[in-house]
Amino acid sequence: MTTQPNAEELSSAPRPEVAAFLDRLALEAGPPLAELDVATARDQMRTRSRELWGSVEHVAHLANLTVPVHGGLVARIYRPTLEHLPAVVYFHGGGWVVGDIETHDGVCRRLANAARCAVISVGYRLAPEHPFPAAADDAIAAATWIHASADELGVDQERISVVGDSAGGNLAAVAARHLSEQGLRLASQVLLYPVTDVRTDTASYEANADGPYLTRADMQWYLGHYVRDDADLLDPDLAPLRAIALSGLPPGYVATCELDPLRDDGTAYADRLRAASVEVTLEEWSGMIHGFLLMREVTPAADELIATVVRFLVDSWTSREAG
Numbered sequence: 001m002t003t004q005p006n007a008e009e010l011s012s013a014p015r016p017e018v019a020a021f022l023d024r025l026a027l028e029a030g031p032p033l034a035e036l037d038v039a040t041a042r043d044q045m046r047t048r049s050r051e052l053w054g055s056v057e058h059v060a061h062l063a064n065l066t067v068p069v070h071g072g073l074v075a076r077i078y079r080p081t082l083e084h085l086p087a088v089v090y091f092h093g094g095g096w097v098v099g100d101i102e103t104h105d106g107v108c109r110r111l112a113n114a115a116r117c118a119v120i121s122v123g124y125r126l127a128p129e130h131p132f133p134a135a136a137d138d139a140i141a142a143a144t145w146i147h148a149s150a151d152e153l154g155v156d157q158e159r160i161s162v163v164g165d166s167a168g169g170n171l172a173a174v175a176a177r178h179l180s181e182q183g184l185r186l187a188s189q190v191l192l193y194p195v196t197d198v199r200t201d202t203a204s205y206e207a208n209a210d211g212p213y214l215t216r217a218d219m220q221w222y223l224g225h226y227v228r229d230d231a232d233l234l235d236p237d238l239a240p241l242r243a244i245a246l247s248g249l250p251p252g253y254v255a256t257c258e259l260d261p262l263r264d265d266g267t268a269y270a271d272r273l274r275a276a277s278v279e280v281t282l283e284e285w286s287g288m289i290h291g292f293l294l295m296r297e298v299t300p301a302a303d304e305l306i307a308t309v310v311r312f313l314v315d316s317w318t319s320r321e322a323g
Helices: 018-028 037-053 106-116 133-149 167-181 205-209 216-226 229-234 263-275 301-320
Strands: 061-067 072-077 084-092 119-121 155-165 187-190 251-258 282-288
Touching: 018 282, 037 263, 061 133, 072 106, 072 133, 084 106, 084 133, 084 167, 084 301, 106 119, 106 301, 119 133, 133 167, 155 167, 155 251, 155 301, 167 187, 187 301, 205 263, 251 263, 251 301, 263 282, 282 301
Parallel strands: 084 119, 084 155, 155 187, 187 251, 251 282
Antiparallel strands: 061 072, 072 119
């Protein structure tokens, strides 16, 4: 657990309910992430995600499955009905090191019910056991397989979108680019406070180096477990912002948080998409911290973000049907 500054010490003010949450964390005064071993960090993520999300919704149909790539990846499909549905391929956050299908179970249930779609949550391989490019390779292969297996999975191949938060947003961006290069059409991409570069010296990193919540040291810990060597730093499958060409990608929604070291990563990537004539909506959430998607017990902004994502997804699927 990262030690948090008192909310009153921050240069920009978080929303009141978020400030209260940060003050509670400060009282816990746990060791910073950089001092934790991976197993402890994973346990903390699982516990924290259950506490911050609260009770999960019932979903009509839920099944675990194996995506037959790279030795078999665990996945879970959520369906509000057995009808032929649009689909979301979901990549969870957690810095490529922590997080799993269970930590994002509540989010996926909510998305499936609210958007009336199938949500396929992919359990990609984690670092340090599987460093870069394992997670990126898994994301690309899983999305490709799901696209090819649409009929078998009971989903509409013309209405498949990729969605991810944080490191999952990184993987969703990578998968979207690779599928586009293969000539496979996705309906849309949703990148929630994504990692799009591995620099940690942007203005938002400087402003939020010590948090709140996510710190520069936290990101360096994650990258230290995921990245193999300096050569990886230039690879667009690690840093999507470094891709040479982004034209032809599906429409995107990019969410950033005002009080997040990664804010400028998301903004820069949205700017690159726009420059490549890709339709993109960029929204900065004022007074919000990294990871707030999972914080339904903390802030109503979590549900507001999901509702925004649902509207964007449904609009993108409607456009594909009309097209």
